[in-house]
Amino acid sequence: MAGVNKVIIVGNLGNDPEMRTMPNGEAVANISVATSESWMDKNTGERREVTEWHRIVFYRRQAEVCGEYLRKGSKVYVEGRLRTRKWQDQNGQDRYTTEIQGDVLQMLDSRADRGQGGYSAPQSTPAQPSYQSRPAQQKATPQPEPAMDAFDDDIPF
Amino acid sequence: MAGVNKVIIVGNLGNDPEMRTMPNGEAVANISVATSESWMDKNTGERREVTEWHRIVFYRRQAEVCGEYLRKGSKVYVEGRLRTRKWQDQNGQDRYTTEIQGDVLQMLDSRADRGQGGYSAPQSTPAQPSYQSRPAQQKATPQPEPAMDAFDDDIPF
Amino acid sequence: MAGVNKVIIVGNLGNDPEMRTMPNGEAVANISVATSESWMDKNTGERREVTEWHRIVFYRRQAEVCGEYLRKGSKVYVEGRLRTRKWQDQNGQDRYTTEIQGDVLQMLDSRADRGQGGYSAPQSTPAQPSYQSRPAQQKATPQPEPAMDAFDDDIPF
Amino acid sequence: MAGVNKVIIVGNLGNDPEMRTMPNGEAVANISVATSESWMDKNTGERREVTEWHRIVFYRRQAEVCGEYLRKGSKVYVEGRLRTRKWQDQNGQDRYTTEIQGDVLQMLDSRADRGQGGYSAPQSTPAQPSYQSRPAQQKATPQPEPAMDAFDDDIPF
DNA sequence: TTTT
DNA sequence: TTTT
Numbered sequence: 001m002a003g004v005n006k007v008i009i010v011g012n013l014g015n016d017p018e019m020r021t022m023p024n025g026e027a028v029a030n031i032s033v034a035t036s037e038s039w040m041d042k043n044t045g046e047r048r049e050v051t052e053w054h055r056i057v058f059y060r061r062q063a064e065v066c067g068e069y070l071r072k073g074s075k076v077y078v079e080g081r082l083r084t085r086k087w088q089d090q091n092g093q094d095r096y097t098t099e100i101q102g103d104v105l106q107m108l109d110s111r112a113d114r115g116q117g118g119y120s121a122p123q124s125t126p127a128q129p130s131y132q133s134r135p136a137q138q139k140a141t142p143q144p145e146p147a148m149d150a151f152d153d154d155i156p157f
Numbered sequence: 158m159a160g161v162n163k164v165i166i167v168g169n170l171g172n173d174p175e176m177r178t179m180p181n182g183e184a185v186a187n188i189s190v191a192t193s194e195s196w197m198d199k200n201t202g203e204r205r206e207v208t209e210w211h212r213i214v215f216y217r218r219q220a221e222v223c224g225e226y227l228r229k230g231s232k233v234y235v236e237g238r239l240r241t242r243k244w245q246d247q248n249g250q251d252r253y254t255t256e257i258q259g260d261v262l263q264m265l266d267s268r269a270d271r272g273q274g275g276y277s278a279p280q281s282t283p284a285q286p287s288y289q290s291r292p293a294q295q296k297a298t299p300q301p302e303p304a305m306d307a308f309d310d311d312i313p314f
Numbered sequence: 315m316a317g318v319n320k321v322i323i324v325g326n327l328g329n330d331p332e333m334r335t336m337p338n339g340e341a342v343a344n345i346s347v348a349t350s351e352s353w354m355d356k357n358t359g360e361r362r363e364v365t366e367w368h369r370i371v372f373y374r375r376q377a378e379v380c381g382e383y384l385r386k387g388s389k390v391y392v393e394g395r396l397r398t399r400k401w402q403d404q405n406g407q408d409r410y411t412t413e414i415q416g417d418v419l420q421m422l423d424s425r426a427d428r429g430q431g432g433y434s435a436p437q438s439t440p441a442q443p444s445y446q447s448r449p450a451q452q453k454a455t456p457q458p459e460p461a462m463d464a465f466d467d468d469i470p471f
Numbered sequence: 472m473a474g475v476n477k478v479i480i481v482g483n484l485g486n487d488p489e490m491r492t493m494p495n496g497e498a499v500a501n502i503s504v505a506t507s508e509s510w511m512d513k514n515t516g517e518r519r520e521v522t523e524w525h526r527i528v529f530y531r532r533q534a535e536v537c538g539e540y541l542r543k544g545s546k547v548y549v550e551g552r553l554r555t556r557k558w559q560d561q562n563g564q565d566r567y568t569t570e571i572q573g574d575v576l577q578m579l580d581s582r583a584d585r586g587q588g589g590y591s592a593p594q595s596t597p598a599q600p601s602y603q604s605r606p607a608q609q610k611a612t613p614q615p616e617p618a619m620d621a622f623d624d625d626i627p628f
Numbered sequence: 629t630t631t632t
Numbered sequence: 633t634t635t636t
Binding site: 011013014015032034035036038049051053072074075084126141 | 629630631632
């Protein structure tokens with residue numbers, strides 16, 4: 001690496017992680033994390049707030065951790081790097097999507113928070129990777145076949 | 158701020174700063190900074206490198222510093238936050254652009270580097286650079302028509 | 315600032331905050347935050363862990379927030395800078411203590427965690443700063459008089 | 472790692488790196504990096520500045536890079552973690568020293584700066600610099616007696 | 629879409 | 633001295 005490309009995010013997931021599988025069988029997780037900023041509007045005297053949504057992708061073991069332990073609302077610390085991908089929309093026009101490629105993941109919820117409400121034991125079965133074994137996950141992904149190209153599709157979000 | 162939204166970039170400018178003026182007369186600077194990552198391709202055994210370009214915006218005094226001291230090739234340390242802006246393209250479709258709003262700027266070139274070779278005193282020339290009135294003059298210069306839309310244009314890059 | 319001096323800590327408090335008052339009446343809070351690192355010992359095959367304790371000082375409003383909302387066990391995100399202070403021990407020998415001067419403080423416990431167990435309403439009284447009004451605080455500080463020099467003593471910890 | 476323990480330093484070396492060799496032959500480099508902060512003193516109206524010195528240790532390949540490329544005055548970006556070591560002074564009293572264990576090292580001097588003025592090829596000379604066997608030779612050089620205590624001495628600085 |  |  002020439003230079004430094006570092007992002008640090010602390011925030012809450014807006015949704016359950018979106019899990020995919022790469023052609024070689026490795027797990028990929030996309031999470032959407034909110035940070036917000038608030039300030040006093042000088043003109044109106046009112047308190048204003050703006051929320052920023054960060055799209056973060058994790059691979060392999062860290063992706064599996066996302067699938068097993070993170071849920072909508074989970075608070076996380078993420079360290080990663082910015083990555084802008086180029087793709088073509090349906091009109092053949094170039095488009096760019098910036099996301100964070102996660103390098104470090106820390107769960108910030110207390111064990112008590114995680115214990116209640118569905119953080120069941122992560123038990124992988126021979127036929128299925130661990131992150132597919134949870135109900136919440138399957139709810140969001142009625143995927144007939146984990147399409148080889150699911151990971152290579154061009155529409156980033 | 159609820160949460161943390163922090164970016165740290167160290168890299169070199171790909172171009173001279175793009176200077177603008179806000180309707181209220183404050184300076185805005187956009188800089189484009191490259192970081193690169195290199196690794197060995199396991200399959201080909203060749204060294205590969207990918208460059209990431211970061212679009213960073215500074216306001217007010219820091220924008221003026223950009224205009225005065227930074228040039229194509231300058232090395233900088235930037236600390237800022239991610240900000241994704243929504244805009245409509247000519248087809249009326251929603252588009253998103255992610256940029257870094259700069260909070261901290263450190264110039265990393267040695268004084269010698271800055272002194273030699275074109276870091277001349279910031280003085281407006283007849284040809285007028287895009288950021289016409291350099292900061293020092295700017296304060297005293299009543300902008301004739303600060304092109305309301307210069308800052309509000311919808312095409313981010 | 316020439317250069318960058320930045321520390322980012324996420325961890326749990328080992329004790330309640332230690333509160334002091336500066337001669338000018340401003341609050342000072344010292345907190346001790348643990349981070350730990352664990353790895354597999356190659357020789358023994360056992361899992362080893364080492365804990366690092368970070369001494370962090372906050373001033374003014376942020377110190378008051380520490381006193382009001384943080385307790386032993388609280389999880390925090392802290393951004394700050396390193397500061398090494400020189401002092402003399404009883405033998406007149408020079409000694410050095412490195413601590414983190416906090417610039418940003420984020421509480422990471424869920425509101426539920428904070429709600430239970432003594433996070434009573436922060437109610438300042440005319441005679442006392444808000445951070446002195448809590449029972450837990452006073453338990454730890456049987457201080458007859460908030461000694462003017464409490465902040466200027468030479469023994470750092 | 473439970474928690475986050477991260478330090479980011481950008482500054483200049485106050486001296487040439489101090490090189491040592493561990494009993495197993497691996498290189499160790501200690502560098503001392505300055506950052507400074509300046510502000511206006513409200514009382515005197517004068518500009519004040521304070522310099523902070525950071526003691527940073529690198530191991531193995533990164534230590535070799537320090538020895539080969541860094542010199543007094545070199546500007547660096549360092550990412551690392553805080554580590555406080557306990558030791559006994561000559562009176563048997565416990566003492567603590569906080570240093571930064573370096574994880575990432577980026578040289579920030581322009582190639583021109585490095586090229587001119589003493590950044591000569593790393594080749595051991597008859598006179599033998601303190602870090603006697605430069606890395607390239609080191610691997611091939613069977614250390615006669617790697618002075619066990621060179622690395623284990625108790626006085627940190 | 630989350631949290632506070 | 634905390635947490636996991």
